[in-house]
Amino acid sequence: MKHGKKKNARRYIVAASIGALLSAGVATGAYAGTEESAPLRYQPEMVRALATTLGVSEQAAVERLDKEAGQQERFAKLRAEKVSTLGAFFAKDGTLVVNAADAEAAKEVKAAGLAARVPERGESELDRIKAQLDAKALKSAPAGVSAWSVDLASDTVTVEVNGASDAATRDFLKAAKSNGDAVRVVQGQEKLETQAVVPPGSRMTFNGYLCSVGYGAKDRNGKQVLVTAGHCIEDLPALAYNGTRFAKGTHTRFALGTRSVDMGIATVDAGHSIGLDITTYGKAGTVAVRGSQRAPQGSALCKSGQTTGWTCGKVGSYNVSVTYTDENGGPDTVVTGLASSSVCTQGGDSGGAYVSGNQAQGMTSGGPIGQRCNGQVNSPGSSYFQPLDDALKYYGLTLNTK
Numbered sequence: 420m421k422h423g424k425k426k427n428a429r430r431y432i433v434a435a436s437i438g439a440l441l442s443a444g445v446a447t448g449a450y451a452g453t454e455e456s457a458p459l460r461y462q463p464e465m466v467r468a469l470a471t472t473l474g475v476s477e478q479a480a481v482e483r484l485d486k487e488a489g490q491q492e493r494f495a496k497l498r499a500e501k502v503s504t505l506g507a508f509f510a511k512d513g514t515l516v517v518n519a520a521d522a523e524a525a526k527e528v529k530a531a532g533l534a535a536r537v538p539e540r541g542e543s544e545l546d547r548i549k550a551q552l553d554a555k556a557l558k559s560a561p562a563g564v565s566a567w568s569v570d571l572a573s574d575t576v577t578v579e580v581n582g583a584s585d586a587a588t589r590d591f592l593k594a595a596k597s598n599g600d601a602v603r604v605v606q607g608q609e610k611l612e613t614q615a616v617v618p619p620g621s622r623m624t625f626n627g628y629l630c631s632v633g634y635g636a637k638d639r640n641g642k643q644v645l646v647t648a649g650h651c652i653e654d655l656p657a658l659a660y661n662g663t664r665f666a667k668g669t670h671t672r673f674a675l676g677t678r679s680v681d682m683g684i685a686t687v688d689a690g691h692s693i694g695l696d697i698t699t700y701g702k703a704g705t706v707a708v709r710g711s712q713r714a715p716q717g718s719a720l721c722k723s724g725q726t727t728g729w730t731c732g733k734v735g736s737y738n739v740s741v742t743y744t745d746e747n748g749g750p751d752t753v754v755t756g757l758a759s760s761s762v763c764t765q766g767g768d769s770g771g772a773y774v775s776g777n778q779a780q781g782m783t784s785g786g787p788i789g790q791r792c793n794g795q796v797n798s799p800g801s802s803y804f805q806p807l808d809d810a811l812k813y814y815g816l817t818l819n820t821k
Contacts, residue, residue, distance in 0.1 A: 460485070462777055468703040469719050472731035472797040483513055484776055487718060490515035493531045494715075502527045505541040508571045509717025509733075510534075518542060518571060538574045540601055545569040546738065548576050548598050553740055553755055555594050556587075557678045560742050560751040563588030565608045565787075566803070567595070568739035568759060571716055575601060577736070579608040609787035610744045611803070613650045613681070613752075613769055625656035625668075631725050631770050632660075633782050634708070634807060635693025636816040642686060643819075645693055646810050647770045648782045649673030649683035658685055665691040670814065676750030681757065681784040682810040695821040697772050697779075700728035702796055706774055707821040711807050713737075714775035720760055721775075722804070724768030724783055727792045730800070734775065735759030741803055743785055756809060757784055763792035763800025773804050779818060781807045 461484055470480040487509065494507050494517060503520035510516050516534045518541055519525035528535035549569050556564070563583030570577045578595050580588075595602045633647030645658070645666050652658075652668035653675070659665065671683030687693065696705035700723065714720065714734050721731040739757040762773070764786045773780040781804040792798040811818055 462706050463704070465703065465706050465721070465774075465776060468699065468706075468721050468729065468731055468796060471702075472719065472721070474797070483719065486513050487515070487714075488776070490533060491712075491715065493533055497528060497531055497533075504528065505538065505543060506571050507533075507715050509715055510572070511717070513717075515715060516572075538571075540574055542569065542571060545571075545574070545576050545601070548601055549738060549740070552576065552578075552591065552595055553753075555591055556740065556742070556753045557755075559587040559590070560676075560753045561585070561588040561591035562610075562742060562744065562751050564591055564742055565611050566739055566741040566759065568736040570603070570736045573603060575603040578602060578604045580604060580606050581608045581610050582606075583610075609789070611741050611785050612746060612766070612788045613648075613743050613785040624659045624662075632693060633770050634772065634779055635687070635695070635819040636684075636811060637819065639815050643692060644669075644814075644816065645685040645687055646782070646807065646814075646816065646818075647683055647685070648784050648805055649679065649681045650784075651770045652683045652685055655685075664688060672813075673752075673754070675745065675752055677752070679752055679754045680813075681754050681805045682782075682813065684810075684814055684816070693819065695819060697723050697774055698729075699723060702729040707777055708774070708779050708818070709777035709820055710779070711811060711818045712778045713806065713808050714778060714780055718775045720762055720773055720780060721796075722760075722762050722764065722768070722771050722773045722783060722802070724764055724771030726765045726767030727763060727794075727798070729796055730763045730792060730798055731796050732761030732763070732800075734780070735761060735801075737806065739803060741785065744788065746788070754784065756805070757803045758806050760802050760804060761800070762802050763790065763798040764802040765790055765792055768802070773807075779807050781805050781810075 466480050470477045503524040505518035507517045517528045518538050519535045525535040565579045565581045567578045649671040650673040655668035657667050666685040666687045668685045672680040718734045720734050737758045739759050740755045743752045768783045771783040784803045784805050786802040
């Protein structure tokens with residue numbers, strides 16, 4: 420990570436590749452011919468990775484994916500039928516629990532073969548409380564609060580505290596605790612940082628610094644763009660691969676020390692394109708990008724990143740806000756709209772691709788300062804990512820899929 424305005428313009432080196440950068444000048448045959456000869460429900464590589472993550476057989480991993488997919492389809496149908504629901508989450512046993520707005524809605528959920536509960540507060544009320552906390556934090560960043568999020572499983576707004584005790588933190592916690600048991604405070608958390616470094620040999624370069632590639636998409640006019648974490652392209656640089664320019668940063672919603680959302684895009688130059696296969700750094704072949712359907716809380720999740728490679732875990736919460744600490748002495752930055760996960764990342768993984776099954780989920784934003792992954796696919800850890808579907812919607816983009 421590199422923060423703080425120095426002699427030269429600030430640069431965030433988001434070192435993570437979500438797959439090979441393919442262009443007319445840098446195309447590789449490494450991903451050619453990976454389509455299955457017969458239709459399969461899931462990429463074999465994803466099955467193997469999930470099996471490793473969960474410590475189960477590949478057959479059990481397939482059954483887990485089948486179970487998740489089937490429940491998500493039934494939930495989507497309920498929403499299409501306008502059944503009054505307030506979100507859903509996967510329990511530890513793989514059961515999708517649907518928050519129903521009332522007893523009548525709960526009956527309809529159960530009739531569809533899904534688990535239902537009528538929460539004390541529910542998503543709308545929790546979103547309201549979190550929005551109030553966001554407004555307070557955006558006036559003065561609470562350095563002692565690492566993150567706060569709507570957690571559907573516990574039916575609370577969960578506030579993670581790292582131990583610092585500045586005035587902004589005290590005011591924030593006072594406001595949070597005024598909501599009674601609707602807010603859950605978790606002690607002993609670590610400070611967070613956007614995960615950017617300046618390592619040699621990274622796949623994407625700009626102005627003497629290094630970065631990595633995100634997802635490819637097209638805008639309403641059919642123009643090809645790169646979607647990445649906003650702090651990767653904060654200064655809107657020209658981007659190069661193996662010394663050849665392929666894109667130019669055009670928009671970012673991240674700015675150090677101000678209200679931020681960690682999403683951004685770069686226009687891809689004519690003759691170049693972004694690959695449709697996510698690299699797993701030799702752990703599981705490649706994983707094709709088939710879509711961007713958001714995975715519910717508790718879903719199996721993997722990410723590809725330059726520093727830690729291919730690591731897996733589960734989706735945590737959505738609608739997460741965090742306070743990122745600047746290790747170079749710059750101001751703290753509050754970032755809203757993230758998602759949390761139990762996927763391990765380190766500095767240099769920013770911008771990396773998160774995927775659930777074959778559905779693209781987002782790009783690495785940050786994680787605990789000093790976190791070290793153990794080199795295994797299911798390394799213990801945590802991280803935050805920018806949901807891809809939000810970025811696609813905000814910029815009016817259509818994801819490139821295979």
